[in-house]
Amino acid sequence: MKITIIGAGYVGLSLAMLLSSDNEVTIVDKDEKKIEMINDGVSPLRVSDIIKAFAENKDSIIATSSIEEPLINADLIIIAVSTDFNNELNRFELHNVESIINVAYQVNTNATIVIKSTIPVGFTNEICHKYNGTSNLLYCPEFLREGKSLHDNLYPSRIIIGTKTGDLRNAEKASAFADVLKQSVLSDNVQVLFMGYSEAESVKLFSNAFLALRVAFFNELDMFAETKGFNTKEIIEGVCLDSRIGMFYNNPSFGYGGYCLPKDTKQLLADFDVIPHDVISAIVSSNQKRKEYIVHRIISLSDKIKLEKKLDNVVIGVYRLVMKSHSANCRYSSVIDVIYELLRLNYSLVIFEPCDIDFSLWHNVRISENEDEFKKSVDIIIANRYDDNLTDFEGVVYTRDIFFRD
Numbered sequence: 583m584k585i586t587i588i589g590a591g592y593v594g595l596s597l598a599m600l601l602s603s604d605n606e607v608t609i610v611d612k613d614e615k616k617i618e619m620i621n622d623g624v625s626p627l628r629v630s631d632i633i634k635a636f637a638e639n640k641d642s643i644i645a646t647s648s649i650e651e652p653l654i655n656a657d658l659i660i661i662a663v664s665t666d667f668n669n670e671l672n673r674f675e676l677h678n679v680e681s682i683i684n685v686a687y688q689v690n691t692n693a694t695i696v697i698k699s700t701i702p703v704g705f706t707n708e709i710c711h712k713y714n715g716t717s718n719l720l721y722c723p724e725f726l727r728e729g730k731s732l733h734d735n736l737y738p739s740r741i742i743i744g745t746k747t748g749d750l751r752n753a754e755k756a757s758a759f760a761d762v763l764k765q766s767v768l769s770d771n772v773q774v775l776f777m778g779y780s781e782a783e784s785v786k787l788f789s790n791a792f793l794a795l796r797v798a799f800f801n802e803l804d805m806f807a808e809t810k811g812f813n814t815k816e817i818i819e820g821v822c823l824d825s826r827i828g829m830f831y832n833n834p835s836f837g838y839g840g841y842c843l844p845k846d847t848k849q850l851l852a853d854f855d856v857i858p859h860d861v862i863s864a865i866v867s868s869n870q871k872r873k874e875y876i877v878h879r880i881i882s883l884s885d886k887i888k889l890e891k892k893l894d895n896v897v898i899g900v901y902r903l904v905m906k907s908h909s910a911n912c913r914y915s916s917v918i919d920v921i922y923e924l925l926r927l928n929y930s931l932v933i934f935e936p937c938d939i940d941f942s943l944w945h946n947v948r949i950s951e952n953e954d955e956f957k958k959s960v961d962i963i964i965a966n967r968y969d970d971n972l973t974d975f976e977g978v979v980y981t982r983d984i985f986f987r988d
Contacts, residue, residue: 590610965980
């Protein structure tokens with residue numbers, strides 16, 4: 583089968599690696615540097631499982647920045663471009679998804695089009711109606727963890743496929759697409775759920791909202807414990823040994839972040855509109871208050887060090903911008919919001935981040951790529967996730983990483 587995937591990010595690239603073992607896969611992206619690296623057999627993403635897969639299958643994917651020809655020749659078109667949240671519109675930015683679908687329908691009326699990008703509830707139905715009730719459209723949300731995108735494609739927790747209710751031809755296309763995925767995954771008996779477009783869109787947003795809820799819950803537990811001088815770890819362990827709760831996804835942080843949870847919770851909140859949504863609203867609000875709390879604790883600690891050491895100025899070191907230990911992605915990291923607030927309050931900061939990140943917007947911040955020099959230049963280090971490399975730091979390390987894991 584000829585498959586064209588639009589978007590060479592974490593979703594698109596890991597999916598391309600998954601499907602290339604049994605199909606002819608072309609991946610399209612406007613980033614020429616990414617295209618060159620993929621065609622040279624080098625992963626453009628610093629994700630260990632994808633890097634390994636590229637090393638083992640250098641010639642399995644064709645990459646191009648030209649979109650029309652790959653769409654014309656495709657049996658299956660998968661859209662995996664980003665959909666950022668526009669705060670002014672109170673909705674995802676969808677023009678990229680819409681423009682790709684428009685081109686696809688102009689040049690290829692037979693291909694099955696699968697939307698992988700995260701979208702608002704009701705969007706697939708809107709597109710279906712726009713193109714005269716087409717039977718060619720499916721929605722298939724992704725459920726990938728940051729840093730483990732290929733693994734989660736190979737061993738999916740479930741496969742959700744949104745379909746046009748009551749359309750037999752669309753149901754046949756959905757079944758055929760499910761077979762393509764099942765042929766490539768390594769999980770035995772992975773469960774496939776077929777449902778309506780809006781139900782599938784809701785599954786994606788509510789899944790991420792629940793994950794955000796867990797993060798917010800344990801962060802509030804941590805605020806309670808830290809403020810009262812209690813042992814956070816002991817409380818969490820006591821709570822989570824209840825099998826109904828579980829000892830997972832419970833490690834406190836500076837707040838939930840990354841590319842998905844912040845924007846998806848906002849979009850779900852917008853989709854509720856006039857429907858009561860106290861819990862969903864509280865998730866978003868709680869995360870903002872968590873970051874404000876973290877800033878307050880850092881300032882209190884900084885003032886204490888300044889007084890004890892009789893310093894004129896305390897330099898705060900930020901150890902890594904990334905959200906997770908084994909990730910190279912810092913998009914919408916909660917650490918960044920903490921940094922912005924500290925800068926607004928005129929605190930002196932130095933950032934250590936070895937990943938290739940665009941620092942052009944960080945005008946008033948020193949950037950250090952040398953870890954030893956970084957440690958020598960700061961009085962206190964803040965770290966969303968602790969690292970063993972910090973054990974030799976002679977100053978204070980502030981983190982809420984209780985379990986030393988993501």
